[in-house]
Amino acid sequence: MNYTVKWKKHCTLCRNPLKIYIVFDNLDDYKYISNYLEIYTYLNFIDFSNNNIIRYKTFGSGKAHALCYSCFRNDKSIYSIVKNMHISGRIPRISGDRSLTRKEICEWFENMNKWAKRPDALDFII
Numbered sequence: 001m002n003y004t005v006k007w008k009k010h011c012t013l014c015r016n017p018l019k020i021y022i023v024f025d026n027l028d029d030y031k032y033i034s035n036y037l038e039i040y041t042y043l044n045f046i047d048f049s050n051n052n053i054i055r056y057k058t059f060g061s062g063k064a065h066a067l068c069y070s071c072f073r074n075d076k077s078i079y080s081i082v083k084n085m086h087i088s089g090r091i092p093r094i095s096g097d098r099s100l101t102r103k104e105i106c107e108w109f110e111n112m113n114k115w116a117k118r119p120d121a122l123d124f125i126i
Protein backbone atom coordinates (compact mmCIF):
# COMPACT_ATOMS: atom_id res chain seq x y z
CA MET A 1 0.00 0.00 0.00
CA ASN A 2 2.02 2.91 -1.26
CA TYR A 3 0.21 6.21 -1.24
CA THR A 4 0.38 9.58 0.45
CA VAL A 5 -2.55 11.51 1.86
CA LYS A 6 -2.17 15.25 1.40
CA TRP A 7 -4.20 18.42 1.64
CA LYS A 8 -3.97 21.78 -0.04
CA LYS A 9 -4.57 24.18 2.88
CA HIS A 10 -5.76 24.49 6.45
CA CYS A 11 -8.95 26.17 7.61
CA THR A 12 -8.13 29.60 9.05
CA LEU A 13 -10.42 29.06 12.03
CA CYS A 14 -10.21 25.42 13.10
CA ARG A 15 -6.90 24.56 11.35
CA ASN A 16 -8.37 21.33 9.95
CA PRO A 17 -7.08 20.14 6.55
CA LEU A 18 -8.84 21.38 3.40
CA LYS A 19 -9.08 19.60 0.03
CA ILE A 20 -7.77 16.19 0.93
CA TYR A 21 -6.30 14.14 -1.88
CA ILE A 22 -4.24 11.01 -2.37
CA VAL A 23 -1.03 10.73 -4.33
CA PHE A 24 -0.23 7.34 -5.84
CA ASP A 25 3.19 6.29 -7.08
CA ASN A 26 1.86 4.77 -10.26
CA LEU A 27 -1.28 3.59 -12.02
CA ASP A 28 -1.02 0.04 -10.64
CA ASP A 29 -0.95 1.37 -7.10
CA TYR A 30 -3.95 3.52 -7.90
CA LYS A 31 -5.95 0.54 -9.17
CA TYR A 32 -4.88 -1.68 -6.30
CA ILE A 33 -5.50 0.85 -3.53
CA SER A 34 -8.75 2.22 -4.92
CA ASN A 35 -10.29 -1.26 -4.51
CA TYR A 36 -9.46 -1.15 -0.82
CA LEU A 37 -10.56 2.46 -0.49
CA GLU A 38 -13.93 1.76 -2.04
CA ILE A 39 -14.69 -1.21 0.19
CA TYR A 40 -13.27 0.33 3.35
CA THR A 41 -15.31 3.51 2.83
CA TYR A 42 -18.38 1.31 2.59
CA LEU A 43 -17.49 -0.57 5.79
CA ASN A 44 -16.34 2.43 7.77
CA PHE A 45 -17.91 5.52 6.29
CA ILE A 46 -16.06 8.79 6.51
CA ASP A 47 -17.38 12.12 5.33
CA PHE A 48 -14.76 14.48 3.95
CA SER A 49 -17.29 16.95 2.57
CA ASN A 50 -16.82 19.56 5.33
CA ASN A 51 -13.09 19.46 4.58
CA ASN A 52 -13.37 19.37 0.83
CA ILE A 53 -15.73 22.28 0.28
CA ILE A 54 -13.61 25.42 0.70
CA ARG A 55 -15.25 28.78 1.19
CA TYR A 56 -13.50 32.12 1.38
CA LYS A 57 -14.40 34.84 3.81
CA THR A 58 -12.97 38.25 4.55
CA PHE A 59 -12.74 39.40 8.14
CA GLY A 60 -12.67 43.19 8.20
CA SER A 61 -9.17 43.52 6.79
CA GLY A 62 -10.29 42.58 3.28
CA LYS A 63 -7.92 39.61 3.04
CA ALA A 64 -9.70 36.42 2.01
CA HIS A 65 -9.30 33.45 4.35
CA ALA A 66 -9.97 29.83 3.41
CA LEU A 67 -12.50 28.14 5.67
CA CYS A 68 -13.81 24.62 5.86
CA TYR A 69 -17.49 24.30 5.05
CA SER A 70 -18.31 23.71 8.68
CA CYS A 71 -16.75 26.97 9.89
CA PHE A 72 -18.28 28.80 6.96
CA ARG A 73 -21.78 27.60 7.89
CA ASN A 74 -21.24 28.62 11.50
CA ASP A 75 -20.22 32.12 10.54
CA LYS A 76 -22.82 34.09 12.51
CA SER A 77 -20.30 35.28 15.01
CA ILE A 78 -17.25 34.55 12.96
CA TYR A 79 -15.76 37.98 13.39
CA SER A 80 -15.95 37.75 17.17
CA ILE A 81 -14.54 34.22 17.04
CA VAL A 82 -11.50 35.46 15.13
CA LYS A 83 -11.13 38.43 17.44
CA ASN A 84 -11.27 36.16 20.50
CA MET A 85 -8.83 33.77 18.90
CA HIS A 86 -6.32 36.55 18.44
CA ILE A 87 -6.80 37.67 22.02
CA SER A 88 -6.80 34.27 23.70
CA GLY A 89 -4.66 32.35 21.20
CA ARG A 90 -7.10 29.44 21.52
CA ILE A 91 -8.87 27.66 18.70
CA PRO A 92 -12.62 28.15 19.00
CA ARG A 93 -15.03 25.27 19.41
CA ILE A 94 -17.61 25.35 16.67
CA SER A 95 -20.96 23.67 17.05
CA GLY A 96 -22.76 21.49 14.55
CA ASP A 97 -21.26 19.23 11.94
CA ARG A 98 -17.59 19.89 12.09
CA SER A 99 -14.83 19.09 9.66
CA LEU A 100 -12.37 16.29 10.38
CA THR A 101 -9.10 16.92 12.17
CA ARG A 102 -5.73 15.86 10.80
CA LYS A 103 -5.61 13.16 13.51
CA GLU A 104 -9.03 11.75 12.55
CA ILE A 105 -8.11 11.65 8.86
CA CYS A 106 -4.75 9.96 9.50
CA GLU A 107 -6.31 7.43 11.88
CA TRP A 108 -8.91 6.47 9.30
CA PHE A 109 -6.26 5.77 6.68
CA GLU A 110 -4.08 3.92 9.21
CA ASN A 111 -7.05 1.74 10.14
CA MET A 112 -7.67 1.07 6.47
CA ASN A 113 -4.05 -0.02 6.04
CA LYS A 114 -4.41 -2.41 8.97
CA TRP A 115 -7.69 -3.76 7.64
CA ALA A 116 -6.21 -4.23 4.14
CA LYS A 117 -3.61 -6.60 5.58
CA ARG A 118 -6.33 -9.05 6.56
CA PRO A 119 -6.31 -12.01 4.19
CA ASP A 120 -10.10 -11.79 3.78
CA ALA A 121 -10.21 -8.01 3.16
CA LEU A 122 -11.23 -8.24 -0.48
CA ASP A 123 -13.64 -11.14 0.12
CA PHE A 124 -16.24 -8.57 0.95
CA ILE A 125 -18.20 -7.88 -2.21
CA ILE A 126 -20.54 -4.94 -2.50
Ligand SMILES: [Zn+2]
Pocket residue numbers: 011012013014015016067068069070071072099
Ligand atom coordinates in the same frame (compact mmCIF):
# COMPACT_ATOMS: atom_id res chain seq x y z
ZN1 LIG B 1 -12.82 25.09 9.91
